[in-house]
Amino acid sequence: MQAHYPRQRALSPPDRGSSPAAADILQRSYQTLFTALEQVFGQEAQGLQWLQEACLALPGQDNAASLLEAICHYAAQLSGASVVTFEPSAKVCSGDRLPPLIYDAEADRAFLSAGPTPPGLAAQIRERRSALSFSLAGRVGALGTLKLYPPKPGGFPAGRQPLLQPFIALASLALQNVVLVHQARRSQERMQGLSRQLLEAQETERRHIARELHDEVGQNLTAIKISLQTMERYLEGGRLEAPIAESIAIVDGLLKQVQALTVGLRPPVLDDLGLVAALRWYLERRVRAPGLRARLSVWPHALRLPPESETACFRIAQEALTNILRHAEASRVAVLLRRRGREALLIVHDNGKGFDVGAGQAAALQGMSLGLLTMEERARLAGGRLEIRSEPGKGTMVCALLPARARRPSG
Numbered sequence: 170m171q172a173h174y175p176r177q178r179a180l181s182p183p184d185r186g187s188s189p190a191a192a193d194i195l196q197r198s199y200q201t202l203f204t205a206l207e208q209v210f211g212q213e214a215q216g217l218q219w220l221q222e223a224c225l226a227l228p229g230q231d232n233a234a235s236l237l238e239a240i241c242h243y244a245a246q247l248s249g250a251s252v253v254t255f256e257p258s259a260k261v262c263s264g265d266r267l268p269p270l271i272y273d274a275e276a277d278r279a280f281l282s283a284g285p286t287p288p289g290l291a292a293q294i295r296e297r298r299s300a301l302s303f304s305l306a307g308r309v310g311a312l313g314t315l316k317l318y319p320p321k322p323g324g325f326p327a328g329r330q331p332l333l334q335p336f337i338a339l340a341s342l343a344l345q346n347v348v349l350v351h352q353a354r355r356s357q358e359r360m361q362g363l364s365r366q367l368l369e370a371q372e373t374e375r376r377h378i379a380r381e382l383h384d385e386v387g388q389n390l391t392a393i394k395i396s397l398q399t400m401e402r403y404l405e406g407g408r409l410e411a412p413i414a415e416s417i418a419i420v421d422g423l424l425k426q427v428q429a430l431t432v433g434l435r436p437p438v439l440d441d442l443g444l445v446a447a448l449r450w451y452l453e454r455r456v457r458a459p460g461l462r463a464r465l466s467v468w469p470h471a472l473r474l475p476p477e478s479e480t481a482c483f484r485i486a487q488e489a490l491t492n493i494l495r496h497a498e499a500s501r502v503a504v505l506l507r508r509r510g511r512e513a514l515l516i517v518h519d520n521g522k523g524f525d526v527g528a529g530q531a532a533a534l535q536g537m538s539l540g541l542l543t544m545e546e547r548a549r550l551a552g553g554r555l556e557i558r559s560e561p562g563k564g565t566m567v568c569a570l571l572p573a574r575a576r577r578p579s580g
């Protein structure tokens with residue numbers, strides 16, 4: 170894109186009518202003046218064009234090294250410098266460091282100065298001490314120092330520097346944005362890592378409590394029940410028969426509760442027989458309501474997924490089915506599980522009263538409920554994604570796509 174800049178049209182050549190000699194001198198003087206103005210305005214017009222290009226190019230960069238290279242490139246063009254260096258501040262917010270860089274304008278190449286500096290450039294920097302130095306800084310604090318080295322000991326070409334100040338402000342802003350985006354990305358990754366660890370710890374804990382309940386509490390209750398039954402046989406017809414029968418009934422009730430708790434915490438079938446068996450078991454045992462028909466369809470029949478995906482898939486289905494029982498007033502529920510290439514697709518579909526998904530999610534974000542958010546979080550942390558489609562009066566469909574192959578551990 171060309172910069173528009175006023176040219177020297179306001180000046181017109183002198184009237185040739187008076188004295189031809191004087192007119193010639195004047196003509197030559199005007200010519201010289203025109204050329205000088207052309208040079209000055211031409212330089213500035215070119216400078217403005219470079220500044221305009223920099224305005225378009227710098228904000229689009231999201232990688233610190235390539236942004237710094239672009240900054241050095243435009244700084245060299247605007248100033249006429251032959252070498253530009255960037256030295257980062259010791260610490261740019263929360264320990265992130267920008268890379269130091271040396272830019273060779275003639276070759277239009279940047280070298281990360283963590284590696285060896287080409288000897289020619291190092292010599293140029295040593296020779297020319299009269300560098301122009303600019304601090305790049307933003308709201309995040311000092312970002313670094315940009316040094317511009319003139320092409321030869323004589324110095325910078327004249328008239329090339331007036332646009333450097335606005336350029337430095339632009340460069341600082343672009344660099345600050347890259348640092349902020351990088352920091353935001355890092356904290357998001359940290360949050361995701363923490364959430365994943367939390368969910369894993371929760372599953373491990375549930376598995377542990379379920380096992381303890383089953384092995385300790387359940388076994389001991391069974392032992393008490395057997396003792397009570399033995400006492401009952403010895404004391405048949407006596408005054409203690411009724412209280413013992415009552416105690417046996419209480420222990421029976423407790424045993425059922427413990428079993429329900431154990432299974433609710435972490436169905437053993439999920440660990441022992443896998444996702445498909447666990448989904449079948451859950452639909453048969455837990456999705457029961459008058460007038461409700463539930464159907465499960467799986468392809469391939471013996472589908473197995475990586476453990477992380479199986480747990481996520483089961484928990485998502487569990488929440489979607491609980492929501493159906495609690496809110497949907499549906500008469501039909503379908504659960505579909507399919508392998509699709511590298512992914513597994515889970516769909517939980519009901520023909521109930523539906524709801525406004527946007528409003529539901531907004532309410533959940535304000536802390537009114539957990540289910541919708543946990544389903545999404547589980548899918549995302551397992552490396553997949555989740556979508557809920559629903560409209561009042563038109564049923565609800567929860568779709569989750571999860572990895573069907575184990576992910577490589579991230580470094």
Ligand SMILES: Nc1ncnc2c1ncn2[C@@H]1O[C@H](COP(=O)(O)OP(=O)(O)OP(=O)(O)O)[C@@H](O)[C@H]1O
Nearest residue numbers: 492493496497521523524529533538539540541565
């Ligand atoms: N299948 C469904 N049919 C109709 N409404 C639903 C369905 N699933 C969710 N909803 C609506 O979305 C709301 C939010 O669901 P969410 O699972 O987040 O919360 P909850 O089930 O009310 O509580 P919890 O946090 O214990 O899960 C529900 O209160 C309900 O109004």
Ligand SMILES: [Mg+2]
Nearest residue numbers: 491492540541
């Ligand atoms: Mg819920």
